[in-house]
Amino acid sequence: QVQFVESGGGLVQPGGSLRLSCVASGMRIRLHAMGWYRQAPGKQREVVASILTGSNTNYADSVKGRFTISRDNAKNSVYLQMNSLKPEDTAVYYCNAAPGWDSKWGQGTQVTVSS
Numbered sequence: 419q420v421q422f423v424e425s426g427g428g429l430v431q432p433g434g435s436l437r438l439s440c441v442a443s444g445m446r447i448r449l450h451a452m453g454w455y456r457q458a459p460g461k462q463r464e465v466v467a468s469i470l471t472g473s474n475t476n477y478a479d480s481v482k483g484r485f486t487i488s489r490d491n492a493k494n495s496v497y498l499q500m501n502s503l504k505p506e507d508t509a510v511y512y513c514n515a516a517p518g519w520d521s522k523w524g525q526g527t528q529v530t531v532s533s
Contacts, residue, residue, distance in 0.1 A: 419443075419444045420442070420443070420444040420445045420519065420522050421442070421443045421444055421522075421524065422440055422441075422442050422512070422513050422514055422522065422523075422524040423440065423441050423443075423524055423525075424438060424439070424440050424511060424512060424513055424524055424525070424526055424527040425438070425439050425440075425441075425527055426438040426439050426527055427510075427511060427526075427527030427528045427529045427530075428528075428529070428530070429530045429532065430503055430529070430530070430531055431531070431532070431533050432503060432504060432505060432531055432532075432533055433502060433503065434503050434531070435499070435500060435501045435502075435503065436500045436503065436529060437497060437498070437499050437500070438454065438497065438498040438500065438511055438513075438527060438529075439495060439496075439497055440452075440454075440495060440496045440497070440498075440513030440524075441493070441494060441495050442494050442495070442496070442513075443494070445515075446491075446494065447489060447491060447494050447495070447496060448471065448489075448491035449471065450471065450515045450516075451468055451469065451470045451471060451515065451516040452468065452469055452487075452489060452496045452513065452514075452515060452516055453465050453466075453467065453468040453469070453487075453513065453514060453515065453516030453517070453518065454466045454467045454468075454485075454487060454496070454498045454511060454512070454513050455511070455512045455513070455514060455518060456507075456509035456510065456511045456512070456529075457509055457510050457512070457526075458506075458508060458509040458510075459509075461509075463512070463518075464478065465478060465516070465517075465518075466478050466481055466485065466498070466511070467481065467485055467486075467487035467498060468487065468516040469487045469488065469489050469496070469516075473489065475487050480506075481500075481507075484500065484501050484502045484503075485498060485499065485500050485501070486498070486499040486501075487499075496513050498511070498513075500529070503529075503531045504531060505531045505532060506531075507529060507531050508529060508530050508531050508532070509528075509529060510526040510527065510528050510529075511526055511527050511528075511529055512524060512526040
């Protein structure tokens with residue numbers, strides 16, 4: 419059964435950094451494009467970054483130059499390095515295939531950017 423488990427969130431001050439991790443089970447990430455998504459209160463879930471099987475990456479305009487997505491196929495894991503965090507980055511962050519597989523969303527990890 420496919421499962422994604424996210425970790426690494428927390429409370430950080432504006433300008434700070436966090437590194438999110440996602441461990442996948444029940445599927446091999448090396449065969450799939452993977453993505454990080456986020457959902458802020460009262461807003462729809464949006465894609466933040468994606469990484470193809472060949473490691474090409476794409477980013478939402480709002481995070482370009484600040485966030486970096488990466489993958490470790492040997493560990494079946496996907497990562498999101500987030501730098502220069504802003505209050506508007508506050509959200510629950512999820513990983514999933516790209517595009518996301520319905521019914522496979524995990525619990526996510528909360529990121530709060532506040533002074």
